[in-house]
Amino acid sequence: xxxxxxxxxxxxxxxxxxxxxxxxxxxxxxxxxQASTRYEEHDWPGFxxxxxxxxxxxxxxxxxxxxxxxxxQQQFNSVIAQGASVIVLDPVDSAAxxxxxxxxxxxxxxxxxxxxxxxxxxxxxxxxxxxxxIGYAIAQSLVEHLQATGVPEGAGVLQINGSPTDxxxxxxxxxxxxxxxxxxxVTLSEFDTPDWAPPKAQEWAAGQITRFGAEITGxxxxxxxxxxxxxxxxxxxxxDPLPPVTGNDATIAALQxxxxxxxxxxxSKPSEIVAAAAAEVAVQLLNGETPEATTTLYNTxxxxxVPAVVTQDNIxxxxxxxxxxxxxxxxxxxxxxxxxxxxxx
Numbered sequence: 001x002x003x004x005x006x007x008x009x010x011x012x013x014x015x016x017x018x019x020x021x022x023x024x025x026x027x028x029x030x031x032x033x034q035a036s037t038r039y040e041e042h043d044w045p046g047f048x049x050x051x052x053x054x055x056x057x058x059x060x061x062x063x064x065x066x067x068x069x070x071x072x073q074q075q076f077n078s079v080i081a082q083g084a085s086v087i088v089l090d091p092v093d094s095a096a097x098x099x100x101x102x103x104x105x106x107x108x109x110x111x112x113x114x115x116x117x118x119x120x121x122x123x124x125x126x127x128x129x130x131x132x133x134i135g136y137a138i139a140q141s142l143v144e145h146l147q148a149t150g151v152p153e154g155a156g157v158l159q160i161n162g163s164p165t166d167x168x169x170x171x172x173x174x175x176x177x178x179x180x181x182x183x184x185x186v187t188l189s190e191f192d193t194p195d196w197a198p199p200k201a202q203e204w205a206a207g208q209i210t211r212f213g214a215e216i217t218g219x220x221x222x223x224x225x226x227x228x229x230x231x232x233x234x235x236x237x238x239x240d241p242l243p244p245v246t247g248n249d250a251t252i253a254a255l256q257x258x259x260x261x262x263x264x265x266x267x268s269k270p271s272e273i274v275a276a277a278a279a280e281v282a283v284q285l286l287n288g289e290t291p292e293a294t295t296t297l298y299n300t301x302x303x304x305x306v307p308a309v310v311t312q313d314n315i316x317x318x319x320x321x322x323x324x325x326x327x328x329x330x331x332x333x334x335x336x337x338x339x340x341x342x343x344x345x
Contacts (some may be wrong), residue, residue, distance in 0.1 A: 046272030050279035135175025201229030
């Protein structure tokens with residue numbers, strides 16, 4: 001073999017290596033905050049597992065904005081600099097995310113809005129559960145429970161919404177409003193919870209308990225964190241029995257509260273479902289395909305999943321029998337007896 005031939009073969013090998021590297025796409029998964037444990041425990045693991053099956057050669061980048069708009073903007077710019085072709089974005093601030101979408105599109109980068117929509121600048125696709133449907137479902141479930149237990153018309157409820165910078169929280173609020181406005185009950189007071197922070201929901205609820213006392217016959221909270229904050233405020237104030245409180249996300253803590261009888265409902269919406277759908281859309285976009293939408297929201301082709309309301313009556317079937325959550329994770333010593341009463345083991 002001549003020296004020239006050897007050099008040619010080496011050059012061809014290097015070229016092949018670079019060609020292989022060029023085909024390995026980078027996908028970023030940017031989540032909004034750490035107030036909820038779902039992103040590290042469910043969304044990111046679910047997305048990573050789905051991508052491993054769909055695009056094993058893809059490079060994945062995960063970042064969490066920790067409820068900081070400026071930090072998420074830095075993370076967004078960073079993943080573009082690192083060569084991300086698709087960014088799955090759950091924005092800290094839905095309005096501020098519009099500029100991120102425009103930056104990405106100017107550089108040929110696709111954006112999938114995840115969980116929280118981006119109303120002011122259409123992303124390439126939106127994947128989520130039906131957030132307005134969630135708000136309506138938890139509120140309507142509470143209304144029906146109040147009626148079934150004989151709470152008289154004109155009785156009062158509190159409404160605890162999510163973050164005012166989260167468009168998904170706005171959709172949940174719209175659904176709650178739709179159910180409560182059509183109900184025979186009166187909304188005593190309403191609160192938008194900054195950053196979905198449970199301590200802020202607890203502080204507000206404590207003030208309303210002082211203000212309204214026994215007039216509070218139910219609390220519609222937009223997620224389990226805010227619902228848990230409300231329940232903590234009720235217990236601290238010595239309220240007994242507790243009025244029914246709603247939630248959303250089926251967190252471990254909320255499932256325990258439902259089993260114990262402290263929280264009335266939550267929404268079973270395994271984040272892995274939406275994460276897997278986002279992975280499928282990301283790979284389709286990488287391949288130059290057009291993902292199939294089931295609806296359009298904010299001028300964005302969208303896929304919205306329908307959630308289920310969980311109460312004590314169906315928690316065993318919908319959560320544990322379905323294999324969504326392991327009984328061993330929920331039925332710890334403090335809750336073992338209550339689990340046993342419901343046949344959860």
